[in-house]
Structures are given as C-alpha cells and as structure tokens.
Amino acid sequence: MRSPRFRFLAAAAAPLLLVVAACSPGTDGDDVAATSGDDAAVTSAGPAASLADVSVEKDGDTPTLTWDGQPFAEGDLPFVTYETQTEQVAAGDGDEVPETAEVEVRYLAVNGANGEQIVSTFENEETVTMDLNNESLFPAFLENLPGTQVGEALLMALPASEAFGPAGNPQFGVGPEDTMVFYLEIEEANEPLTQAExxxxxxxxxxxxxxxxxxxxxxxxxxxxxxxxxxxxxxxxxxxxxxxxxxxxxxxxxxxxxxxxxxxxxxxxxxxxxxxxxxxxxxxxxxxxxxxxxxxxxxxxxxxxxxxxxxxxxxxxxxxxxxxxxxxxxxxxxxxxxxxxxxxxxxxx
Missing domain, CATH: 3.10.50.40 (Chitinase A; domain 3)
Structure with missing residues (x-):
C-alpha cells in the first residue's frame, strides 16, 4: 500500500505540477498535423467557446465559475478553445509583474471537458510560486503574466495544445483534447533571489x-x-x-x-x-x-x-x-x- 506520507507530498506539490508541462507539446510533423487546424479540432472536440461568457462568483474567498449564468459544470459542455484566451476580472493596484519575476498566485483550475474542478489553492488559503524563468511553465503563463499588476485577477482558457499536449495528463484527469480554464489572483511578484535577504x-x-x-x-x-x-x-x-x-x-x-x-x-x-x-x-x-x-x-x-x-x-x-x-x-x-x-x-x- 502506498505510504500516506507520499500521498500528502503529492497533494502538496499538485498546484504547481498542474501548471508545468510534463513535456513540451509535440513539434514533429505528425504531432502538428494531428493537433492543428480548426476544422480537425472542431470535429473532434466541438465548437469554440468564448471566455467572455465565463464569470467568477465568490462565496467568501472561495471562487466558482459560471458559464452564461449557470454553474460551469451545467453549461453546454465541453467548453473548448483552440487558442489561449484571457479576460481581466479585476484590475490590480500593485507593482507591475516583470518578465523574470517569481509570481505568487492563488488559482482555481477547471477541466473544460466535464466542468470538474482539478485544483484550487483557495480551499487551503495557499499560494503557488510561478517562476517566470522556468520554461517548463505553460506558455500562456510565461506570455500573459508579465505586465499584469499585483492584485489583478484574471481568467485564462488554455487549449490542449498549449497545456499537456496530445498526451493529456492522466494524473489530473486531463484528456488529450481537454481545454483547461483557470481563475488566478496575483498576490505578489518578486525578483528571484541570488542570496539571503x-x-x-x-x-x-x-x-x-x-x-x-x-x-x-x-x-x-x-x-x-x-x-x-x-x-x-x-x-x-x-x-x-x-x-x-x-x-x-x-x-x-x-x-x-x-x-x-x-x-x-x-x-x-x-x-x-x-x-x-x-x-x-x-x-x-x-x-x-x-x-x-x-x-x-x-x-x-x-x-x-x-x-x-x-x-x-x-x-x-x-x-x-x-x-x-x-x-x-x-x-x-x-x-x-x-x-x-x-x-x-x-x-x-
């Protein structure tokens, strides 16, 4: 039987592991042909949905997602996108996030295929550090977090090709065609340390x-x-x-x-x-x-x-x-x- 200690460690690491690609999406010709092209994608996963129709509701500090005014899981699933979408939910009033920052965020992740919550750091009142110098992070975070402000909240929808790729991620129940929807709150941004401070x-x-x-x-x-x-x-x-x-x-x-x-x-x-x-x-x-x-x-x-x-x-x-x-x-x-x-x-x- 697996040790309870290691189950705990796996759970503790899950919020960060979810935003780090296990490997880069395929770049050879066969993989690109299998995962690119709107016509092929629409046929296999469904028509594209708009993140503009998704809202965030809060019960205290705990967020949930709604789609066209309904709980996300009761919407016209699957929620599919074929390119990264971002929507600002609330403006920030803190410092601008630099390209090389270590960004402290709280986030909720939902599987667009079935509306199920994958991970939420809000439940344990914890944050996750996203190191923007780490090229293994999903490209959407590397490209969209710089230039935001501390205190900002945003929604992001990532197509499968910009997340775990054609392999998906069975550990988190993410299939090869599943869109991932994130709600993020930017808590802090710091330059990486090179020595104690x-x-x-x-x-x-x-x-x-x-x-x-x-x-x-x-x-x-x-x-x-x-x-x-x-x-x-x-x-x-x-x-x-x-x-x-x-x-x-x-x-x-x-x-x-x-x-x-x-x-x-x-x-x-x-x-x-x-x-x-x-x-x-x-x-x-x-x-x-x-x-x-x-x-x-x-x-x-x-x-x-x-x-x-x-x-x-x-x-x-x-x-x-x-x-x-x-x-x-x-x-x-x-x-x-x-x-x-x-x-x-x-x-x-």
Missing part, C-alpha cells in the same frame, strides 16, 4: 561562527562549538518571503563542513549554480528535511546536524574518525560525522 539574527552562544557574503562559500569556524545532542537550526538572516513546506521544490546555495575539524566537504558555489531538491523526496539528509521546513525563503540558516541525522552514526568499535579495521566499503565517507551547513534559501515552489 532579510533581517540579521544574533545566533546563540556555543555554535560555529559564520562569515558569509552570499556570493562565495561561507567561512565556518567550528572552534569551541558544542557537539549537538539533537539538530540545531539557527537562522542567521530571517527572510520575509513564504515558508518552506513539505512537497515543495526548494532552491538553495549552501556550504558544508565537518564539526570535528571544520574541513569543507561540499559547497554549491563551486558548481556555479544553486542546488534544487524536493522536500520529502529523500534526496537530502534528514537534518536538512527537518531543519529547512518552516524556514522562510530569503533566510540564511545554520544547521548543526548530529551524525544520526546526517549519514548515520559510526558502527560500534569505530574510532573518532568513524573508521574500523573492517570498515563497510558501502559506508558513506561522512558516516559518524556531525556536520555543519550554512544554507541560503533562495526559492520554494
């Missing part, structure tokens, strides 16, 4: 000391630092953006050293780009999984991680370096080591 925090005594400029590996001094009995999470800079949640894709820059001697064993700066991982997918050590959840984007976080939450405690009989005469050749080189990381949280999606 926020309020400085005075660390507690007894921890490793850190010098960091956000552009090169952090200098971490472990002299006099206490060995951890449990995970230590110490913000050094407290960011002002949203909190990291289970299931999100997180982008970070980091530097790691061993607590025993302060030797650097890894840093993302030497690879020239941030590291990305999904929280809860098992790609990082447990100390990262636990330590970064709940921290805010923009934060710089000092993690002091006991060996048990890093690469495992040394086996019985090991010396201080974690080695034995019959060392396991499969053991991680950092087994038995307490580790220290400085992590800049640059994004969470």
């Amino acid at each position: 926020g309020e400085q925090v005075e660390p507690e005594d007894g921890l490793p000391t850190v010098e960091a400029d956000g552009q090169s590996p952090a200098q971490i001094d472990v002299e006099g630092a206490d060995a951890p009995e449990e995970l230590v999470v110490q913000p050094l800079i407290e960011g002002e953006r949203k909190e990291v949640q289970p299931g999100q894709l997180v982008r970070v820059h980091y530097t790691g050293v061993t607590l025993s001697d302060g030797e650097q064993f890894d840093t993302s700066y030497e690879r020239g780009e941030p590291f990305e991982f999904q929280v809860g997918a098992g790609r990082v050590i447990p100390g990262w999984e636990e330590g970064l959840i709940g921290q805010t984007v923009g934060s710089r976080v000092l993690l002091v991680i006991p060996a048990a939450q890093a690469y495992g405690e040394a086996p019985e009989g090991a010396d201080d370096a974690g080695s034995t005469a019959t060392a396991d050749p499969q053991a991680h080189p950092l087994e038995g080591e307490d580790l220290v990381f400085v992590v800049d949280i640059l994004g969470a999606y």
Whole structure:
C-alpha cells in the first residue's frame, strides 16, 4: 500500500505540477498535423467557446465559475478553445509583474471537458510560486503574466495544445483534447533571489561562527562549538518571503563542513549554480528535511546536524574518525560525522 506520507507530498506539490508541462507539446510533423487546424479540432472536440461568457462568483474567498449564468459544470459542455484566451476580472493596484519575476498566485483550475474542478489553492488559503524563468511553465503563463499588476485577477482558457499536449495528463484527469480554464489572483511578484535577504539574527552562544557574503562559500569556524545532542537550526538572516513546506521544490546555495575539524566537504558555489531538491523526496539528509521546513525563503540558516541525522552514526568499535579495521566499503565517507551547513534559501515552489 502506498505510504500516506507520499500521498500528502503529492497533494502538496499538485498546484504547481498542474501548471508545468510534463513535456513540451509535440513539434514533429505528425504531432502538428494531428493537433492543428480548426476544422480537425472542431470535429473532434466541438465548437469554440468564448471566455467572455465565463464569470467568477465568490462565496467568501472561495471562487466558482459560471458559464452564461449557470454553474460551469451545467453549461453546454465541453467548453473548448483552440487558442489561449484571457479576460481581466479585476484590475490590480500593485507593482507591475516583470518578465523574470517569481509570481505568487492563488488559482482555481477547471477541466473544460466535464466542468470538474482539478485544483484550487483557495480551499487551503495557499499560494503557488510561478517562476517566470522556468520554461517548463505553460506558455500562456510565461506570455500573459508579465505586465499584469499585483492584485489583478484574471481568467485564462488554455487549449490542449498549449497545456499537456496530445498526451493529456492522466494524473489530473486531463484528456488529450481537454481545454483547461483557470481563475488566478496575483498576490505578489518578486525578483528571484541570488542570496539571503532579510533581517540579521544574533545566533546563540556555543555554535560555529559564520562569515558569509552570499556570493562565495561561507567561512565556518567550528572552534569551541558544542557537539549537538539533537539538530540545531539557527537562522542567521530571517527572510520575509513564504515558508518552506513539505512537497515543495526548494532552491538553495549552501556550504558544508565537518564539526570535528571544520574541513569543507561540499559547497554549491563551486558548481556555479544553486542546488534544487524536493522536500520529502529523500534526496537530502534528514537534518536538512527537518531543519529547512518552516524556514522562510530569503533566510540564511545554520544547521548543526548530529551524525544520526546526517549519514548515520559510526558502527560500534569505530574510532573518532568513524573508521574500523573492517570498515563497510558501502559506508558513506561522512558516516559518524556531525556536520555543519550554512544554507541560503533562495526559492520554494
């Protein structure tokens, strides 16, 4: 039976996954011939409908869609479009969204084929970050969100060819010819972070000391630092953006050293780009999984991680370096080591 934990993670990631194409729509001749041309499309999916006939009604903060004054699912389905349509529902009064922004939105998505709701972030009062630098986002968002304003609300209808293409998306119940209808509210727009940004925090005594400029590996001094009995999470800079949640894709820059001697064993700066991982997918050590959840984007976080939450405690009989005469050749080189990381949280999606 599938783990309930992973069902939760899949649900947490669903709002973002729905607006990211699994692969680009087909571009070879056969695919284009099969999905282009109004006559062929009308025959297979039905006549085109107008987004101008769709309205948004709200019960408190919860939106529903109506079509020609009726609940969407009771309209003359399927609702079909063969090109992207957009309609402004409400004007915004905030900053203009730049082409390179990370845009915080709340949205409702409905399948035009059957009128069923696919995803709504309004129900959990959550937002989704759409990174307009991510070319995997649906083209409609990359093309239409820049130039809008924070506070704006809009409707968008996407033809199948501009969403998941001829494969559809069985995970969300989207067929190969299904139009997708979105209602979006733009909550915030920020330029992507390249380093931590926020309020400085005075660390507690007894921890490793850190010098960091956000552009090169952090200098971490472990002299006099206490060995951890449990995970230590110490913000050094407290960011002002949203909190990291289970299931999100997180982008970070980091530097790691061993607590025993302060030797650097890894840093993302030497690879020239941030590291990305999904929280809860098992790609990082447990100390990262636990330590970064709940921290805010923009934060710089000092993690002091006991060996048990890093690469495992040394086996019985090991010396201080974690080695034995019959060392396991499969053991991680950092087994038995307490580790220290400085992590800049640059994004969470």
